[in-house]
Amino acid sequence: MPVPDDVALSAHFKLIEATTQAEVCSAKVAGFQAKFEKLFAKWRLANAEALERGAVLAEQKGWNNPNGPTIKSFASMEADILAQIPQDDRQRRCDELLASFLESKKK
Numbered sequence: 001m002p003v004p005d006d007v008a009l010s011a012h013f014k015l016i017e018a019t020t021q022a023e024v025c026s027a028k029v030a031g032f033q034a035k036f037e038k039l040f041a042k043w044r045l046a047n048a049e050a051l052e053r054g055a056v057l058a059e060q061k062g063w064n065n066p067n068g069p070t071i072k073s074f075a076s077m078e079a080d081i082l083a084q085i086p087q088d089d090r091q092r093r094c095d096e097l098l099a100s101f102l103e104s105k106k107k
Contacts, residue, residue: 012054
């Protein structure tokens, strides 16, 4: 059964947001990177079809257009905020990011 568009786009957004946030968490939270890589790899494998479809849909919708706001630019803004918030808030958000891959490997 084909992956619905909304599920595919959601998976694509999560991929972009998670990778940019993980860069900050890995740099600022001890032990984060190893946990993230393991969970993220399993999630990507479980969601490969949705991720592929989501990337195609985002491209078709022009959401990767270099002349305007993009998914990546939005995710970068979120990551910049994550880098600047107090350490305890950042820890909580990084923990939530990990938990999002634990709760459901196929979201």
